[in-house]
Amino acid sequence: MFEATELNFRDNRVEWAVKALFLLMTLLLILPVLLILGVLLYRGGPVLSWEFLFTQPTNGMTAGGVLPALVGTIWLVVVALLASVPIGVAAAIYLSEYAPQNALTRAINLAIINLAGVPSIVHALFGVGAFVYFFRFGTSILAASLTLAIMTLPVVIVSTLESLRAVPHAFREACWNMGATRWQTIWRVVLPNSISGILTGVILEVSRTAGETAPIMFTGAAMFMPLLPRSVFDQTMALSLHLYTISMNVPDVPEALPYGVALVLIGLILSMNAISIGFRTVLRSRRKW
Amino acid sequence: MTAIDTGQHQRSADEGLAGDVKIDVRNLSIGYAGKSALRNVSLEIREHEIFGIIGPANSGKTSFLRALNRMDEFTESMTVDGAIRFNGRDVREWRNAYALRRRIGVVFPLPVGLPMSIYDNVALAPRLSGIRKKQQLDDIVERCLSRAALWDEVRDRLGSLGSLLSGGQQQRLTIARALSQDPELLLLDEFSIAVDPVTTMRIEDVLKELRREITIVLVTNLVQQARRLASRTAFFLMGECVEVNDTEAMFTGTVKDPRTREYVEGRFG
Ligand SMILES: Nc1ncnc2c1ncn2[C@@H]1O[C@H](COP(=O)(O)OP(=O)(O)OP(=O)(O)O)[C@@H](O)[C@H]1O
Ligand SMILES: [Mg+2]
Numbered sequence: 001m002f003e004a005t006e007l008n009f010r011d012n013r014v015e016w017a018v019k020a021l022f023l024l025m026t027l028l029l030i031l032p033v034l035l036i037l038g039v040l041l042y043r044g045g046p047v048l049s050w051e052f053l054f055t056q057p058t059n060g061m062t063a064g065g066v067l068p069a070l071v072g073t074i075w076l077v078v079v080a081l082l083a084s085v086p087i088g089v090a091a092a093i094y095l096s097e098y099a100p101q102n103a104l105t106r107a108i109n110l111a112i113i114n115l116a117g118v119p120s121i122v123h124a125l126f127g128v129g130a131f132v133y134f135f136r137f138g139t140s141i142l143a144a145s146l147t148l149a150i151m152t153l154p155v156v157i158v159s160t161l162e163s164l165r166a167v168p169h170a171f172r173e174a175c176w177n178m179g180a181t182r183w184q185t186i187w188r189v190v191l192p193n194s195i196s197g198i199l200t201g202v203i204l205e206v207s208r209t210a211g212e213t214a215p216i217m218f219t220g221a222a223m224f225m226p227l228l229p230r231s232v233f234d235q236t237m238a239l240s241l242h243l244y245t246i247s248m249n250v251p252d253v254p255e256a257l258p259y260g261v262a263l264v265l266i267g268l269i270l271s272m273n274a275i276s277i278g279f280r281t282v283l284r285s286r287r288k289w
Numbered sequence: 290m291t292a293i294d295t296g297q298h299q300r301s302a303d304e305g306l307a308g309d310v311k312i313d314v315r316n317l318s319i320g321y322a323g324k325s326a327l328r329n330v331s332l333e334i335r336e337h338e339i340f341g342i343i344g345p346a347n348s349g350k351t352s353f354l355r356a357l358n359r360m361d362e363f364t365e366s367m368t369v370d371g372a373i374r375f376n377g378r379d380v381r382e383w384r385n386a387y388a389l390r391r392r393i394g395v396v397f398p399l400p401v402g403l404p405m406s407i408y409d410n411v412a413l414a415p416r417l418s419g420i421r422k423k424q425q426l427d428d429i430v431e432r433c434l435s436r437a438a439l440w441d442e443v444r445d446r447l448g449s450l451g452s453l454l455s456g457g458q459q460q461r462l463t464i465a466r467a468l469s470q471d472p473e474l475l476l477l478d479e480f481s482i483a484v485d486p487v488t489t490m491r492i493e494d495v496l497k498e499l500r501r502e503i504t505i506v507l508v509t510n511l512v513q514q515a516r517r518l519a520s521r522t523a524f525f526l527m528g529e530c531v532e533v534n535d536t537e538a539m540f541t542g543t544v545k546d547p548r549t550r551e552y553v554e555g556r557f558g
Pocket of ligand 2: 350351
């Protein structure tokens with residue numbers, strides 16, 4: 001016979017209290033997010049319309065839509081993705097699958113993690129020096145996107161490393177034992193089982209840069225540029241900079257307009273996240289262990 | 290008992306098979322980050338024999354196997370000293386370890402079903418060595434799965450995931466995979482640990498047949514399994530090779546070292 005003792009009851013009470021406390025903290029965390037969204041929707045919601053999304057700004061940016069900025073931001077993010085994914089994933093594969101696990105590798109790993117903490121304005125200055133002037137890309141989508149790519153590389157590498165490490169080591173050894181080379185093992189066992197995590201992480205990290213202003217302000221984004229970009233060598237408007245401009249530098253902007261732009265920006269980032277999560281769900285349903 | 294007797298009978302009949310030295314180990318010492326795991330082991334394994342290795346936990350049996358196909362390269366802390374000659378050639382001299390490992394099949398106690406279909410698990414090694422023809426792959430898959438006593442259970446679902454099989458099935462899948470390499474040498478480390486007794490017997494029968502074609506090193510915790518299968522057996526104890534002897538001699542009391550008798554009898558006496 002098992003009888004609940006006083007001790008069991010106490011354990012239960014502690015269990016309950018701890019759970020309630022953690023739930024409270026989680027709610028506290030969600031609250032500001034909900035408030036922000038609520039305010040944005042309340043103030044900016046009325047501005048939103050298809051016309052707002054698909055027309056140019058007019059009247060010195062005090063009216064009209066956000067099309068050039070929306071398109072520009074998508075360009076910036078996509079080009080940044082194209083640049084940072086191959087480099088970041090290759091570097092992570094090297095660090096996780098090839099590099100000897102010694103002090104040097106650990107130091108490099110640490111350095112990469114610390115790089116993620118470098119402020120974006122510093123990356124901006126680097127981007128101006130390297131891409132705008134040294135490589136002579138001028139102020140262009142290319143220069144801005146590369147700056148964004150450099151900025152996100154550390155997080156891209158770290159998130160890829162995590163996905164690679166989630167593949168059990170035993171799988172690799174089993175494969176090596178059959179005489180597979182490192183690359184054969186990576187190609188046939190490691191990548192198929194981590195690609196969903198890698199892509200999701202990468203898309204999440206890079207799409208987050210859609211909100212960055214500093215790194216693109218001096219490298220490729222223009223305050224007003226009604227024409228849509230035609231190639232990566234054009235300048236472009238961007239939602240983040242547009243928001244900054246109409247909030248700070250343009251007189252007589254209707255109060256609702258910046259909220260509308262912010263809403264579009266957040267909507268864009270959320271939909272990119274949604275795409276990457278959808279992506280993961282599809283790939284993960286084929287997950288194999 | 291009959292099964293055992295038959296086994297031994299057959300083994301003596303095949304004794305003539307065992308021939309040239311397949312593996313020649315000289316003064317092998319293994320350590321992990323300076324901590325010694327195996328000291329100064331010298332022994333020979335002959336072609337077409339099943340060579341048993343018995344010994345209590347931590348005696349260095351697994352470490353010994355790992356050194357044979359240069360698996361120490363996967364573990365940063367593992368160091369190997371001494372010489373291991375495979376077909377007369379030092380394994381360190383093989384320019385690439387991959388070619389060496391393709392000739393050596395390994396089965397470890399924890400089964401690893403790779404996260405791909407059962408078919409792909411077994412077809413992986415042949416594909417790595419360049420076999421592309423569907424018919425040829427099909428044949429290899431069927432032959433290896435049959436030999437590992439798994440074919441009947443999975444023939445209808447070759448497309449399902451290898452990593453979702455039961456523990457014992459995964460173990461047999463691992464054996465099938467090792468056989469699919471068409472190895473010259475098979476290293477088995479406590480292969481029956483997750484396999485039921487009946488299936489173990491079936492696999493043991495296959496091993497007895499296999500020794501006509503290949504050489505097998507069998508590490509086992511089941512002393513009787515060594516007796517059933519191995520023609521010669523080494524006894525490892527706390528990182529030392531206490532003795533290498535004809536298995537039958539070891540079990541009938543003609544041991545070279547009294548510690549061997551204690552071990553052999555201590556458990557099953
Ligand atoms: N990867 C490792 N890192 C550090 N030490 C290890 C490692 N693998 C084995 N050892 C040590 O080496 C010694 C021998 O281990 P080994 O696995 O070879 O023994 P074993 O005879 O196979 O034992 P068991 O019968 O339990 O499998 C042990 O003391 C063990 O702690
Ligand atoms: Mg062991």
